[in-house]
Amino acid sequence: MTPNVSSFSGGSLLLxxxxxxxxVLIVGGGDVASGRxxxxLVADALITLVAPSPSLHPVTQKFIQESPRITYHDRLFAGPSDLDGVHMVLTALDDVDKSREICALCRDRRIPVNVADIPPSCDFYFGSQVRSGPLQIMISTNGQSPKLANIIRRKIEATLPEHAGEAVEKVGELRTKLRDRAPGVxxxxxxxxxxxxxxxxxxWDMEDLAALDEEMMIRLLDDGWEKNTVLKPDDLAGLKRKHPAAAASSASPLSAAVLPTAVGFALGVAATACLLLAPARR
Amino acid sequence: MTPNVSSFSGGSLLLxxxxxxxxVLIVGGGDVASGRxxxxLVADALITLVAPSPSLHPVTQKFIQESPRITYHDRLFAGPSDLDGVHMVLTALDDVDKSREICALCRDRRIPVNVADIPPSCDFYFGSQVRSGPLQIMISTNGQSPKLANIIRRKIEATLPEHAGEAVEKVGELRTKLRDRAPGVxxxxxxxxxxxxxxxxxxWDMEDLAALDEEMMIRLLDDGWEKNTVLKPDDLAGLKRKHPAAAASSASPLSAAVLPTAVGFALGVAATACLLLAPARR
Structure with a gap:
């Protein structure tokens, strides 16, 4: 399988x-800043937020009130001293000249910087995102079409296995237990x-992985790993139970709002289609 | 919809x-290095590759031979001077001490660095990726389960609209034409x-967007944008034809290896179609 080198271009390095x-220093407090x-916060950073209070978006205000990780300064960007000890800078200002000035200061200090709406002043771009626990997915169209990125994001959300995020989390736990039991690099x-x-x-499928609990993991290790085999979900039948959320037939959403509706709609369509088409198909 | 601030944690900042x-300096030439x-290369970087030739993976060798963007040095890492003028460093070595030493040199110079297999020596991680033209998707499990990241990547590839990458490309072209016609920030x-x-x-759905050509874009702008309306694919019926690849009903998967073949095939079909259809188009 030889890759076609000449086709490798036009993209970014996704990280x-x-x-x-x-x-992380965030300059500006409006709509874009609240997304930043x-x-x-998802990445467990400490945030210094610099923005005059009248410019704050309600979501930004909520973040300031609720997150102990945000240090808020009710003022404009004060100059180079604001960059001391800062690992990354994100600006979301209407003032283009001020944005460019901050970018130049960052470049001098080799601090990674993103200036909203001014691509040449960005070391990196953001993309559309899906997040479910430790599972994160980013869709980038490399600036060609934010709207299509959004449409593709929704399609991915709708087709992602329902408990993918939980499955990732449980597999992470199992892996840690296995490393404790059989350590070494x-x-x-x-x-x-x-x-x-x-x-x-x-x-194992995602739903079964998501339903793993402490007891099942230990059994998997005792009767699986130690005997050099992999138990199937059915082998743990005595212990196994369906994922609580699935048992209560509540679809736990991936995207906060859209997915449950979409899943419901799809189930409705599927059920109706089965009813209408089944007799005719034989 | 108020976000639940306390749930924001445990992730990375996807960029x-x-x-x-x-x-970009890449130290090491094995399997992992070839992926790096x-x-x-996808991100149009210039690469300095430092690795003794006996350690080179065949794919790395191919890259060195075929890409004018790679400067190859058949030797070990030579010390701080190797970091002059370097924007980013990726190491993929078996030598843990040497890896940590390179990381420390990068940190002193504020050069972003990734050391394969040593998470604390990484400013950033890589994830599983899907790429189709300007469309890029990254799946990260934040180190919990590379295998599940892979399984999810394949699910996304399988469910992504067939011509998503081409659709993104065409929408980017249309956007550029629109900006030329109605400029300003x-x-x-x-x-x-x-x-x-x-x-x-x-x-428009993805398949129709992917099938947009020069003539159709101009018609969209002349009879759509200029008249403050959006034409539907059917309104361009005289011009419109199904996407060539779709017309040949070849499902082209997105994975790295298959794509070039599919693109080649699509170009072949497109060229033939243009030749055969041109007289009919006036």
Whole structure:
């Protein structure tokens, strides 16, 4: 399988930037800034927010009130001293000259910067996002069409397995337990560990993975890993129960608002179609 | 809809990093490095690759031979001087001490760095990716389960509208033409332009957008934008034809290897179709 080198161009390098306990300066407090604050909080950063209070969006105000991770200054950008100890800068201002000035200061100090609406002043862009626990998905059209990015995001949300985020979380827990039981970096054991985790993820579907609890994980390790085999969900029948949310037939939403409606609609369509088409199909 | 601030945690900041004509140092030439090279070439970067030739993976060798954007040095990392003029550093070495040393040098110089397999030495992680022209999608499980990231990537590939990448490309072209016709930043015109593009993306499905050609775009602008309306695909019936690949009912999957073949095939079909259909088009 040889890749076609000449087709590699026109894109960005998609990254998952690590911000845990790093300081991010956000200049501006409007609608765009409130979206930035959410993205940065998700990454466990510390935020310094600089914006005059009359310009604050209601969502930004809510963030300031509720998040202990935000230090708020009711003023305009004060100059280079605002950049001390800062790991990343995001500006969302209407003042183009001020935005460019902040960008230049960041570039001098090699601080990664994004200036909303001025692509040449951006070291990186944002994209449309789907988030479900530790699972994050970004859709970028590289500036060609934010609307299509949004449409594609909704399609992905609608087709993503319902409990994908929980499945990822549980597999992460199982992996940690396995590492505690069979520790060490690399080598034969590392390879066996990796193979076993891959086998579990392949043999189990997302819903079953999402339903794993403490007891089931220990059984998987005791009777699976230790005996060099992978138990199937049915092998844990005594312990296994359907995912609580699924049992109560409440679809736990991926996107906060849209998914439940979409899933409901799709189920309605499917049910109706089955009813109407079934007798004719034989 | 008020966001639940306390649920915002445990993730990364997903970004589309801009590397056009920026210099990226890659240390190591094995399997992992070859994947890094591909990702970085997609972003139109210039690469300096440092690795002894016996350690090169065949795909890395191919990249070195075929890409004019790679400067290759057949040696080990030489020290701080290797970091001069470098915008980003990616290492993929078996030597843990050497990796940590390179990371420390990068941190001193505020150069973003990723050290394969040593998370604390990474400013950012990579994820599973889907790419189709200017459309890029990244799936990150924040280190919890690379295998599930992979399974989710394949599900997204399988459910993504077939011509999504081409649709994004064509909408980008249409947007550029619209900006040429109605130039200026912001204001009422800017808003009208944005609304019109959103309406086009909503009224047209991906397959129809992907089939847009020069003539159809001009008609959309002349009889649509200029008359403050959005034509539907059927309104362009005289011009409109199904997407060539769709007409041949070939489902082209998006994965890296298959895509070039599919694009080649589509171009072949398109060329043939143009030849055969041209006289009928007046």
């Amino acid at each position: 998952a930037w690590q911000l845990k306990d790093k300081r 604050i959410e993205s940065v 690399g080598g034969e054991l590392g390879k066996r560990r990796m193979r076993w985790m891959v086998d579990v993820c392949t043999a | 589309a990093w801009q590397l056009k004509d920026k210099r 090279i591909e990702s970085v 912001g204001g009422e015109l800017g808003k009208r332009r944005m609304r019109w593009m959103v309406d086009v993306c909503t009224a």
